[in-house]
Amino acid sequence: MKKLELHWQILIGMVAGVLLGYLLSLTSTGSQIVIDYIKPFGKIFINLLKLIAIPLIIASLIKGITDLRDISKLSTMGLKTIGLYLVTTIIAIVIGLTVVNVVNPGSKISAENRENLMEDFGGNAAGKIQAAVSAKERGPLDALVDMVPSNIFEAAAGNGNMLQVIFFVIFFAIGLVLIDPKKGAPVKGFFDGLNEVILKMIDLIMLAAPYGVFALLAALVVESPGADVFISLLWYAFCVVLGLGLMIFGVYPLAVRVITGKSYSYFFRGIAPAQLLAFSTSSSAATLPVTMERTEEHLGVDEEVTSFVLPIGATINMDGTSLYQAVAAVFIAGALGVDLTLGDQLTIVMTAALASIGSAAVPGAGMVMLVIVLGAIGVPEAGLALIFAVDRPLDMCRTAVNVTGDAAVAMIVAKMEGKLGEPNPKQWNDNYNTSN
Ligand code: ASP
Numbered sequence: 425m426k427k428l429e430l431h432w433q434i435l436i437g438m439v440a441g442v443l444l445g446y447l448l449s450l451t452s453t454g455s456q457i458v459i460d461y462i463k464p465f466g467k468i469f470i471n472l473l474k475l476i477a478i479p480l481i482i483a484s485l486i487k488g489i490t491d492l493r494d495i496s497k498l499s500t501m502g503l504k505t506i507g508l509y510l511v512t513t514i515i516a517i518v519i520g521l522t523v524v525n526v527v528n529p530g531s532k533i534s535a536e537n538r539e540n541l542m543e544d545f546g547g548n549a550a551g552k553i554q555a556a557v558s559a560k561e562r563g564p565l566d567a568l569v570d571m572v573p574s575n576i577f578e579a580a581a582g583n584g585n586m587l588q589v590i591f592f593v594i595f596f597a598i599g600l601v602l603i604d605p606k607k608g609a610p611v612k613g614f615f616d617g618l619n620e621v622i623l624k625m626i627d628l629i630m631l632a633a634p635y636g637v638f639a640l641l642a643a644l645v646v647e648s649p650g651a652d653v654f655i656s657l658l659w660y661a662f663c664v665v666l667g668l669g670l671m672i673f674g675v676y677p678l679a680v681r682v683i684t685g686k687s688y689s690y691f692f693r694g695i696a697p698a699q700l701l702a703f704s705t706s707s708s709a710a711t712l713p714v715t716m717e718r719t720e721e722h723l724g725v726d727e728e729v730t731s732f733v734l735p736i737g738a739t740i741n742m743d744g745t746s747l748y749q750a751v752a753a754v755f756i757a758g759a760l761g762v763d764l765t766l767g768d769q770l771t772i773v774m775t776a777a778l779a780s781i782g783s784a785a786v787p788g789a790g791m792v793m794l795v796i797v798l799g800a801i802g803v804p805e806a807g808l809a810l811i812f813a814v815d816r817p818l819d820m821c822r823t824a825v826n827v828t829g830d831a832a833v834a835m836i837v838a839k840m841e842g843k844l845g846e847p848n849p850k851q852w853n854d855n856y857n858t859s860n
Contacts, residue, residue: 530758
């Protein structure tokens with residue numbers, strides 16, 4: 425019998441996880457079973473993905489840059505990448521603002537619901553608010569200072585700061601390109617080999633993906649708040665999901681179609697497992713290994729491009745997050761009765777772009793950075809409590825958009841650089857069936 429394609433396996437894992445989680449959540453013993461015996465496997469799966477992230481960035485970026493050899497090519501590719509990332513982020517925010525202004529979900533939440541939400545989730549939101557306020561109190565160039573680590577091991581510790589690691593690795597690789605090739609050859613050979621090993625490890629981890637997402641979703645269902653909370657926030661969640669849907673099913677595949685000539689189904693079949701994983705883990709950083717593998721092997725993007733464009737994208741390009749921040753800011757303002765001018769809406773475009781760049785690629789980070797947007801338009805931070813209850817499901821959706829945006833930009837950059845080829849799934853993937 426033909427083995428099911430990976431994205432179907434993952435999807436089945438997700439559905440089974442939700443169903444089992446729901447059934448077991450009906451009794452307290454059932455819930456405890458999920459928390460004690462199923463949730464840990466989800467955690468192990470995420471840990472495995474995170475475990476591989478820093479070594480992958482190091483090996484693949486060094487390989488990618490040293491394969492390029494020509495440093496000027498790196499800077500043109502860098503400019504195109506950053507430019508495209510900015511364009512997609514602005515498009516996402518404009519879509520988010522349009523949807524939220526048309527639907528106006530803030531006006532649909534009753535005073536009673538608003539009070540209940542603030543009461544129920546005010547405490548939970550407090551930690552986020554505090555983290556967010558300290559993020560807001562930073563100087564204008566602090567983000568730039570933060571990019572340059574003073575100790576590479578500290579930067580890499582606890583997957584703490586991907587951008588600092590990327591900075592070091594690019595710097596190292598440039599040094600490697602500039603030295604005598606004879607002396608550099610063993611170093612390059614080592615990182616090329618390391619890259620292969622890590623890619624094989626990702627293959628092995630992906631064998632567990634259907635089970636990993638099963639455990640993650642079962643635990644999520646058991647631990648989520650009741651349905652009535654969701655219903656009172658339905659209009660807000662609808663706006664976010666509609667905006668994200670327009671990005672994922674409209675803007676990206678259309679841009680890929682027009683610029684690279686690749687069809688919708690080609691794009692989705694290639695990237696679907698990464699999207700599903702992003703949805704299940706709510707972390708672009710944890711999904712990065714899979715985004716890279718799928719983009720390279722299944723979307724035909726040359727390794728030179730993926731190894732440079734995707735690690736940077738996972739850290740700075742968060743279209744889903746920026747869209748969500750724009751919608752959430754307008755929703756909270758509306759619910760709290762703060763009127764927004766056109767100038768405020770423009771401020772949202774600017775600050776949501778910056779806040780999404782600054783958001784870490786981990787669960788819930790977008791909500792922490794939202795406070796920057798709220799502060800810029802004069803909306804009280806305590807309003808975060810309003811959206812706390814539905815943040816996790818929306819985080820899952822926006823993370824899927826974030827990784828899709830990275831993959832779409834990688835394809836477009838590859839096309840511009842003449843580096844877009846045919847899928848090559850056999851290269852590393854003998855372990856699971858990916859016959860797309
Ligand atoms: N979870 C998102 C990501 O990893 C960031 C966010 O919270 O919006 O891409």
